[in-house]
Amino acid sequence: MSINSLTHYSVIDNLRMKSIHQAVPLQASLELTYRCNERCTHCYIDNFSDAPNKTLSKENWFLVLQKLRDAGTLYLILMGGEAMLNPYFWEILECAREMHFHISMITNGLKIQTSETAKKLHDGGLHLATISLYSLDPLIHDEMTAVQGSHVKTMKAIELLREQGIEVHINCLLTRQNIEHHFDLVEWCVQKKLPMKEDVSVTPKMNGDLSTVNLRATEKQLLWYYTEKARRWPPSIPPLLVEPAEDYVCNVAKGKCAVNPYGELLGCIEVRESFGSLVTEPFGTLWNSPTALKWRNLRLKDLKGMKSPTLGGHFCEHCFGMALHESGDPLVLTPESQKLASVKESIYYDHGNND
Amino acid sequence: MSLNAPLRVQRKSVPWQEIDGQAIILSPKTNKAHELNASATLLWHLMEQARTLDEMAKKMTDEFEIDLVSACRDVESILERFVEEGLVEYQ
Numbered sequence A: 001m002s003i004n005s006l007t008h009y010s011v012i013d014n015l016r017m018k019s020i021h022q023a024v025p026l027q028a029s030l031e032l033t034y035r036c037n038e039r040c041t042h043c044y045i046d047n048f049s050d051a052p053n054k055t056l057s058k059e060n061w062f063l064v065l066q067k068l069r070d071a072g073t074l075y076l077i078l079m080g081g082e083a084m085l086n087p088y089f090w091e092i093l094e095c096a097r098e099m100h101f102h103i104s105m106i107t108n109g110l111k112i113q114t115s116e117t118a119k120k121l122h123d124g125g126l127h128l129a130t131i132s133l134y135s136l137d138p139l140i141h142d143e144m145t146a147v148q149g150s151h152v153k154t155m156k157a158i159e160l161l162r163e164q165g166i167e168v169h170i171n172c173l174l175t176r177q178n179i180e181h182h183f184d185l186v187e188w189c190v191q192k193k194l195p196m197k198e199d200v201s202v203t204p205k206m207n208g209d210l211s212t213v214n215l216r217a218t219e220k221q222l223l224w225y226y227t228e229k230a231r232r233w234p235p236s237i238p239p240l241l242v243e244p245a246e247d248y249v250c251n252v253a254k255g256k257c258a259v260n261p262y263g264e265l266l267g268c269i270e271v272r273e274s275f276g277s278l279v280t281e282p283f284g285t286l287w288n289s290p291t292a293l294k295w296r297n298l299r300l301k302d303l304k305g306m307k308s309p310t311l312g313g314h315f316c317e318h319c320f321g322m323a324l325h326e327s328g329d330p331l332v333l334t335p336e337s338q339k340l341a342s343v344k345e346s347i348y349y350d351h352g353n354n355d
Numbered sequence B: 001m002s003l004n005a006p007l008r009v010q011r012k013s014v015p016w017q018e019i020d021g022q023a024i025i026l027s028p029k030t031n032k033a034h035e036l037n038a039s040a041t042l043l044w045h046l047m048e049q050a051r052t053l054d055e056m057a058k059k060m061t062d063e064f065e066i067d068l069v070s071a072c073r074d075v076e077s078i079l080e081r082f083v084e085e086g087l088v089e090y091q
Ligand SMILES: C[S@@+](CC[C@H](N)C(=O)[O-])C[C@H]1O[C@@H](n2cnc3c(N)ncnc32)[C@H](O)[C@@H]1O
Pocket: A036, A038, A040, A042, A043, A044, A045, A079, A080, A081, A082, A083, A106, A107, A108, A131, A132, A171, A172, A173, A201, A202, A203, A204, A205, A212
């Protein structure tokens, strides 16, 4: 008899690989509502309200949770909109805890303003709160969220959650508005021992509206940012993607899935094409539907416009969902991913190992 | 409860999932992930309710080709690990 207690990461890495190869939805993101108490200028949500005749009852949310559990989900990510604005938020949290999910929430923290609320989240089984914080400068953060005073509240939520022993991570989307001030935030996170994830890929809105992409950092800003990052932290130099183009696969509809506020199953948050209602259909029927298979079987080698096997291709982190929104075809290499690949390539040659 | 009543063990409410007959358990206490083999996975399922060591060892002999003495030894050793990792509690 054995328990294989390798480090967290090796067990999880094995599990992740298994989930990708066997298409077990290890991670599920639940958009509990489209409603939000911020109005982020970059947000991909096009309408911050739920169609009243389509929202789920709490019993139907419980059913969705049960189906995900039975399908193999371990990591549940509550999000939205702002997840805590779902009227059944606390019951859904409780149900998820009873089903033994690892529960995290991506949140702006605006609804977490007392220690009682933070404690209730802890007792309700929240393991990890990923907080969206855009800058240390309140003016920049508030301008991006379009809610005055949001910075103060988000910072307060971080403290309250940590006081309760809930793990906190920081999520920072980098746009032309905040990228030049980003290293102040990085230093603060290091000092506070807060893990941070930054992202430079601003996606279009879910309805195909491309207005958010105008907020993407410029090529000049990206070059400055990656150069500065490489100077401060050499291991961050963008690596060559090691997989040959034929083998590279995206995790959409494999090791991860998402559910929208109406209970429809999606391949991931970026890919908005519904596989069908998880309330009325068995998980397996939707997960093996032609729509799901279409996304699952996309391969990088089928990309159009890649100058493969040039090195530029090795730096490309193509997102099929984003490409669909931007060009109408998931396989079209977008100007944005080419821009990013070429910035990363030049950083690699200027600062990295260019043997 | 009588002082002589045998100790019963029950698993704690921690995140876990089973894939391909193997339980994966996350320990919030130590921030480790544990991958159990088939027999340890059976124990994990049994401990959904509070159980005595004897009960579990007996069940192991029903499910696997193992004698009672070896089963008791195995159950004890695995429970020790579960306790270290804060995954179970005694009642
Ligand atoms: C849509 S929000 C929902 C959760 C919550 N309301 C919050 O603000 O964290 C989830 C995450 O998506 C990121 N996000 C929003 N719009 C984005 C976009 N157009 N492209 C990339 N990420 C985006 C946000 O920065 C946030 O970290």
